Amino acid sequence: MTSPAEPVRQAVWSRPAKGTRGPAPAHSRDEIVAAAIAMADADGIGAVSMRAVATALGTGAGSLYRYLSSRDDLLDLMADRVAGELRPYPDAAGDWLDAMLRIARRQLELYRRHPWLVDILPRPTAPGPQSLAWFDHCLGILRPVPAGPAAKFEAIAMMIGVVSLFARSESAGPPAGFDGIDMAAFPNLVAALTAPPVPxxxxxxxxATVRSVLRGLLSDAG
Incomplete structure (x- = not known):
């Protein structure tokens, strides 16, 4: 939450794509965002800074502030740009739960292409036009569901959380072993790990998770 002493950051969507003062810009905002996405895809979001992106474009870091006020602006634009890759949206015809599952799978594929996305989405920020279009499409799918707007917003948010959890789990790899730990202190865990598999x-x-979450939140909501 922003304290009274802290200025509220103006959303980048409400500002012009470039400043009006100084020399003519050498790069567009789109070029800056594309360079930042390429850098994040290759080396992770930690590699993305105003200076690093400026270097990749062959310019000084100061010049980027003619287009963006901060790194937060850049992250907002990156997230919204890749959200555009969710288009064309999966077919919304048929059962709403099947349609939402198709949406969730498309989103998981997006996170697999851009693993850094799960790290920046929890930031408090104003959604951009591509993100809003995706959310609007989800609400269109849920239009036949006899639930209130609040329940639908919660269901979509929970679906995003499930997708993010699976994406993060995939990128983390297999869990570490138990070397050096006396497992005798954890008999229930040992029993579960050593039990023969049940066919x-x-x-x-x-x-199963996406369906259970959406059905549970929306089936009985009014």
């Missing part, structure tokens, strides 16, 4: 049909855990 069962293959299960898509991602689909």
């Amino acid at each position: 069962s049909a293959p299960r898509d855990l991602f689909e």
Whole structure:
């Protein structure tokens, strides 16, 4: 929460794409964002700074402030730019739950292409036009559901959280082992890990989780 002494950051969407003072700009805002995304895809979001992006474009860091007021602006633009890759949106016809699952799978694919995205989405920021268009499409899918707007907003937010959790789990790799730990102190865990596997049909855990979350939040909501 912003304290009274802290100025509220104006959303980058409400400001012009470049400053009006100084020499003619050598690069567009789109070029800056594209360079930053390429850098994040290659080396992670930690590699993205105003200075690093300026160097990649062959200019000085100060020149980027003619287009952006801060790194936060750059991160906002990056997140919204890649959200545009969710287009064209999956078919919304048929059962709403099937349609939302298709949306969730498309979003998971996006996070796999841009693993850094899960690290910047929790930031408090104003959504951009591409993000709003995606959210609007989700609400269109949920229009037949007899639930109130608040329940639908919560369901979409929870779906985003589930997708982010799966994406983060994939990027983290397998868990570390228990070397050096006396497992005798954890008998229930040992029993679970050493129990023989129970034969069962293959299960898509991602689909099961998304369906359960959405159905649970919206089936009985009014």
